[in-house]
């Protein structure tokens with residue numbers, strides 16, 4: 001039987017956080033043997049928020065090197081940069097013509113991001129339509145993402161359904177794949193908000209490229225509570241988040257972690273968590289340096305990836321154009 005397709009992407013809108021890693025990247029690795037995987041660096045998504053061109057170039061190559069350092073293998077997966085495959089924008093346009101503005105305005109991410117901007121650009125509203133195009137272009141069955149993307153995958157299903165029923169079966173219906181733990185890592189300073197790479201407070205996140213001291217310091221400073229009682233409860237959201245991070249790295253159950261640190265105070269737990277993260281990220285941090293400095297290898301990976309992705313994307317797009325009544329060249 002043919003392998004099913006897995007598709008996911010990460011925006012080079014900053015340096016990647018522990019949230020991006022535990023919610024998405026870490027889970028990409030194990031899927032490579034079982035599925036046909038495509039992992040994209042979604043630069044066209046990143047520009048829905050103003051980007052400095054120099055930084056965007058740097059961050060795009062950083063994300064590519066982080067993909068490879070984390071264990072993505074270009075021999076197994078198609079790894080590429082979104083703007084190298086223009087079919088994403090083409091299908092995005094087509095899907096815009098069947099997207100309802102009301103539905104797009106109800107997306108939580110649109111509401112959050114538009115609140116932060118003085119002038120709301122159309123790109124932020126249309127972001128999930130481009131994401132739908134990314135997914136549907138490759139006849140994707142599974143989309144490994146963090147919980148914050150759930151609503152966007154549901155919208156993708158709605159658009160696929162709408163197109164399929166209007167023009168006959170064309171797109172595979174994708175399902176979301178969220179990790180058991182780590183699907184929603186919260187800010188270290190405000191555990192009610194998710195950890196985000198674009199947060200203005202650098203103590204709110206741990207970057208994959210932070211050094212060991214910064215990693216330990218940020219965990220030490222993480223907001224907890226004054227109860228000083230080791231527990232995994234909604235009314236102790238800061239501690240709950242730290243336990244989730246610990247569990248995501250070690251695979252230990254929440255119950256085990258709670259009983260191991262019961263009666264010891266948060267300081268001991270935080271110090272150990274700092275070690276767990278530093279050790280957990282050590283291999284990635286070390287191989288990143290080597291991979292990032294090899295420009296010709298990175299170029300080879302993204303060029304070959306774009307060729308393979310374009311071939312697949314074209315197959316779907318040709319079908320779509322034909323069904324809609326466009327004259328083939």
Ligand code: AQP
Pocket residue numbers: 009010011012013014017019020021022023024144145146147148149182183184185186194195196197198199
């Ligand atoms: N806090 C998080 N916990 C778990 N998963 C997360 N992801 C993001 N934040 C968390 C997952 O990371 C993948 C890539 O995300 P993205 O960069 O494409 O967009 P995002 O979700 O908007 O991530 P950020 O870090 O919050 O970026 P900015 O600040 O630029 O908006 C996705 O699978 C996402 O679920």
